Amino acid sequence: MRTTMNAALIKHYKQDLPTIEQVPMPKIGANDVLIKIVAASINPIDLKTKDGGLKMLLKYEMPLILGSDFSGIITEVGAAITNFKVGDPVYGRVQKNRIGTFAEYIAVAQGDIAIKPANLTFEEAAAIPLVGLTSYQALHDIMKIKPNQKVLIQAGSGGIGTIAIQIAKMLGAYVATTTSAKNFELVKSLGADQIIDYRTENFYDKLHDYDYVFDTQGGKILENAFKIIKPGGKVVSISGLPNERFAEEYHLPLWKKLAFRLVTRNLTKLEKAAQADYHFLFMKPSGKQLETLRTYFEAETLKPVIDRIIPFSEIADAFNYSHSGKAKGKIILRISAIEKS
Known part of the structure; x- marks a missing residue:
């Protein structure tokens, strides 16, 4: 042994x-x-x-x-x-x-x-597991995407983006994504409806009245997401900062809740101004959801x-x-x- x-x-x-x-x-x-x-x-x-x-x-x-x-x-x-x-x-x-x-x-x-x-x-x-669960929990569990709703998925040619585009299309969304010109064919083959070349274009100049944004970048890119979101929409980020909602969900101590409130003051202002919701996603492992994803991959709905x-x-x-x-x-x-x- x-x-x-x-x-x-x-x-x-x-x-x-x-x-x-x-x-x-x-x-x-x-x-x-x-x-x-x-x-x-x-x-x-x-x-x-x-x-x-x-x-x-x-x-x-x-x-x-x-x-x-x-x-x-x-x-x-x-x-x-x-x-x-x-x-x-x-x-x-x-x-x-x-x-x-x-x-x-x-x-x-x-x-x-x-x-x-x-x-x-x-x-x-x-x-599959990390990117699949992250994308599924963002798009299905938090956003609850319905057919014909519009979602922007940042960095569409990356590990998260390549699965997230497919899941969003499976749920019936109209999908915009950002990538470089050399990756246009890849993200188009995955189902992207509108592609923004982040090197030459600003996504917030091209997109308006979106129901959801799935942010994988954080920083200024996350802040700019609030420029395209419609009232009642949601911005879900895996690269931004945890906020009070996250602290409450995970039952974190008061000092962390206060710390998150402090560091996300600007995001909270943007959230309120856009009349939208900001969610920081810390993906949860789930064998049950992996079983669900398995059926989609075996049916070749996802790849x-x-x-x-x-x-x-x-x-x-x-x-x-x-x-x-x-x-x-x-x-x-x-x-x-x-x-x-």
Whole structure:
């Protein structure tokens, strides 16, 4: 029986790049499964975590294994597991206090996983959990998009954007998106109805009276979203700042609520002036929603978009490429040699 495994970790915040080292094998609880990870994806949250950008929301002990979503095969089940068995091919997004998918094995709560879409490779399946859940929760759960409503999805050729466009179209929306001219054909093929070249055009000069904006950029781009939103609309951001609504939803202590109120004063003013709602989305892992997404991928209503697949041993190159911001779709790490179910 193995006692150690390879894992990519950091020993302190703002470490240049994660390093692969030998660490103890994870132990499972009664409601956990042990998974041999076949593939994992790199997400912006991994870079933010490495650089300490989420310290106000999450505190981690060092050394820390990075990685948030994965696909793989169950090798062991806890005593209370009834929905899965050894050998099942699964995919998932781990809880934020249990990250660590850039490793050969991980222990995961059964509620955070689902059976892998049968028509996808492990690499394709690994491209889905974080971006799929984030997009679904933004567009379906918070916005509650209805047919013919208008939504702007920022950065349409990125990991989030490529899935979000497809989900928005599946829900019947008219979709505008921003990207560079070289990616027009890609986002058009995913269903985008109107495309803004962010290098030569301002989206707020081209778009008006939108029901929703899905912001993935933050900063001034987020602030400008309120220029196009109609009264009663919603701006949902994964890159902006948490506000009081977020603090109340997560039952955070009063001092954090007051801190969020202070740092989002300008956003609150824009929100009130536009008569719109601002939501900061901190995606929640959900095996149930992954089951829902699985049906869409198996029906080929949705499809993963992968920029490249990189061997685990070259994780430094994968992080550097992610930092470049040039990826079209997802960057996948192949952790093990298994490629297909």
